[in-house]
Amino acid sequence: MTLRLVVGLLITVIGLAVAGRRVLWLYRLISSGQPVSGRIKDVRARLETEIAEVAGQRKLLKWSVPGTAHFFTMWGFAILGFTIVETWGALFSRDFAFWWFGRQSWLGFVEDFFTVAVILALITFGVMRIRQAPERRERKSRFYGSHTGAAWAVLWMILGVMLTLLIYRGAQFNTGHFMYGRSGWPFASWLVAHALAPLGSGVNTVLETTFLLLNIAVIMSFLVIVVHSKHLHIALAPLNVGAKRLPDGLGPLLPMESKGKPIDFEDPGDDDVFGRGKIEDFTWKGMLDFATCTECGRCQSQCPAWNTGKPLSPKLVIMDLRDHLFAKAPYLIGDQEAPSDATVAGSEHHHGVPESGFGRVTDSGPSQALRPLVGTAEEFGVIDPDVLWSCTTCGACVEQCPVDIEHVDHIVDMRRYQTMIESNFPSELGGMFKNLENKGNPWGQNGRDRLEWTKTLDFEVPVFDGSLSDDVEYLFWVGCAGAFEDKARKTTQAVAELLHMAGVGYVVLGPEETCTGDPARRAGNEFLFQMLAQQNVEVLNTLFEGRELMRRKIVVTCPHCFNTLGNEYPQIGGDYEVVHHTQLLNRLVRERRLVPVAPVAEDVTYHDPCYLGRHNKIYEAPRELVGASGAVLREMPRHADRSFCCGAGGARMWMEERIGKQINLERTDEALGTAPNKIATGCPFCRVMMTDGLTQRQNEGVAQESVQVVDVAQLLLTAVKRSPEQSSSEHTMT
């Protein structure tokens, strides 16, 4: 017993010392990040999130097989905490048991149940990893680029914990020192005991001690590996989930902060940091994100850029930032002074993933300290510009991530530095910025033409003339696309006609309207966004002057305007009730102010715009409208929260798509796969992208000429029009 105690305690002390040193290092590194505001407020909501996402594994269970396997592994770890205490207790006394409940059979059953459940989960994970092996499936595997060797080691190690546990418990049973006596309820231990019984009491005594010590050794090795690997998430995930953006990292971008304080764009401080230009510019929450990544690849599997052959994988972005942070740590928290100048040299040993920017320099020397955060392969950048600018900010990664990593925020923060400090952005964006600055819209159209769309309508569109009468319920925010882009104008006209038919009091701003600033903000040009947003907020606050919040209503057809006006303008003093046209039209149908009388008897597939769906969780209203119009809805395989981007978000609408398959073509192909008569959507940008994709496929003879891309408002308009004269649906649709 004494030898067993000494060896057991020695292993424990060594394991705790090595792991403890690493934990201290991680704490110092993560807390060296910049401060960030609002991450511990609203304790109640955070606790609820912990219960749903950590205890309930809400996000993981969206993927039923791996989710269930992870659920049992996570709970297995929690429950098997009892066996860990029992193991260490057995070092001191062979008959150790928890005090009043420690010898009850139900506890033995629960422990064995979870031991077996974890073993089954490990087998499931193993099968999944073989089926998804990146060596075979390459970029199609969600584990491509992940550290698969470490993952396998940990799976074997957990299996080792479970097997050594069962063997020493079986031996304990046979030597008469099992805390549950001769009970068969700890069924797995009982089975092992029966298998070992023929070996006799002497051998079982040796087995008991040997496997107890092995169990301790494997647990301590596991602890050391966990704090040195991606399995850190076991400890960090609850912290990261608890400090997440509430409700999540979608919807609005955060106001720019420097040292935890919002930047005053009218009078910025001399030492304010704009965006992230170095790894140490990230906040502690960003660094916690990087350290928490489980390398599961759920984000990568949903990313439209990755799925169309671009080098951007949200997983690799997070892994690269983490690996760079860890490799640069000696300069951030150690004694090493970063050299002021030195030649940055690449590493000879890459880890074989060409899309990984970190792999260009992997050591912890001066090259790591000096390399640019964003830069080409020649510059040894951690994140390649092609990676940074491929993002459409669609949010699929954030939606999927089981540990609530906020990829979009990090990507936009790096773009902010590149755009505002380095003036280093895709050249096409220069034109868009100039158009926004000079003309107030990305197309560079004349602001006076914002009412051109009204000219072909056979009713008058009310324009704001300086005062808002009481019977005006909504400001109809037309948006730049809705005013200037030919296809989007059809949507604007359809919505105006439907509002007119339903007798809704509304006005439009006309030339007073300016771009909300969404594309500038997503492209990292926060200065320009602030300028446009301030201008709009001033106009809107004047327009709604004297009205309480509930009556400051705006209806929009563009989900990007919807998101910016509703979620981002409150950051600069603009508070309004913003609805998307699909929500308002749906309500008008329910109130029978719009009555569909001529059903659209066609098959329609609906494409969820990212900024309406994932970013703002509006999935049902447009679908109900498709149903109300009498059309038959055919869902694409990727829809609702797993919808696939059209390729226009994140200011990608104004950038050339030079790498891989075009995202809009990928989505159009998926839509055509449902054999629809029409592809409906609720966003002018999606409409443009899908129309372009459809036209290309029609030119190639792959799609039927009769298929059209429409807005759901147009479907409804066709259905509510009564007489043949009014029913100029073809005119309206195309």
Ligand code: SF4
């Ligand atoms: S936001 Fe979309 S495009 Fe950007 S990294 Fe995430 S999944 Fe990929």
Ligand code: SF4
């Ligand atoms: S970022 Fe999230 S979803 Fe992506 S690999 Fe890491 S843990 Fe998984």
